[in-house]
Amino acid sequence: MGQSANEGISPAGLSRLVTRDMPHAASALMIEAAWATAHLMMYPLGLLSARTHSTARNRHNLSGLSPEQRGLFHFDVDAAETPILLVHGLIDNHVIFTVMGRALRRRGFQTLANYDYGVLTHNIPQAAVRLGEAIQKLSASTGYERIHVIGHSLGGLIARYYVQRLGGDSHVHTLVTLGTPHRGTHLAWAAPLLPLARQITPSSPVIRELAQPAVGCRTRFIAFHSDFDHLIVPSRNARLDHPDLNVRNIAVHRIGHLSMPNNGGIAFTIAGALRQLDHDGTAPIHNA
Secondary structure, X not given: OOOOOOOOOXXXXXXXXXXXXXXXXXXXHHHHHHHXXXXXXXXXXXXXXXXXXXXXXXXXXXXXXXXXXXXXXXXXXXXXXXXXXXXOOOOOOHHHHHHHHHHHHHOOOOOEEEEOOOOOOOOHHHHHHHHHHHHXXXXXXXXXXXXXXXXXXXXXXXXXXXXXXXXXXXXXXXXXXXXXXXXXXXXXXXXXXXXXXXXXXXXXXXXXXXXXXXXXXXXXXXXXXXXXXXXXOOHHHHOOOOOOOEEEEEEEOOOOOOOHHHOHHHHHHXXXXXXXXXXXXXOOXXXX
């Protein structure tokens, strides 16, 4: 049986440990509150735009690019131009990715699109079907058979359902999830009358279905989970652990749920991972 992390620590030592960490926790809480406030102010702007909105430059046109952006083009044109679709979380819209989108563009990624699935969404499998339609439309319009998807919270779970259960691995090269309840969240029990909340409880049929075998799934998964995520309870449920999936789990510390799409370090890590494409368009294996 595994030992507790606090085993062998005296009460006085534990008190010092908690006191030492309090300033960091307070700082993280302030950042999370600031992003929540900013997001509330920006949220109405997201309601004014179309469900799927894409920004892209002409293929192989380097005019107006920074040295870092030009560097990615010279390093790997396909990596720079593979489309990236950003999918928001519950009761949200694409403005949550304003900082993330800007950071990815600064690092040379040229084709970014947002997908809004709407606040009235109440069924994850149905939402996954609609997301799949948007992904195939983006693939057709850009000429790329497989794209990348970055999903925050519920958006990551919808995208995973599409990839794993609806054959979406044929269209999604890499799926990045930020604070996604891969194993559900106990917080969802606070709203048991809401169909969508019931689907993200740890024992829901959707969560059990996603635990089923997925032999041959081609998509690379990168799952960020934070010890300061107040919406994923317990926070380790944002890890993606599945024997058939190519997964890299990345733990981040003192970064809140709403702060994850707005964190520069996370954006930098994502950009580095999306640069890594094998010559045949597959992804290197990174298990953690």
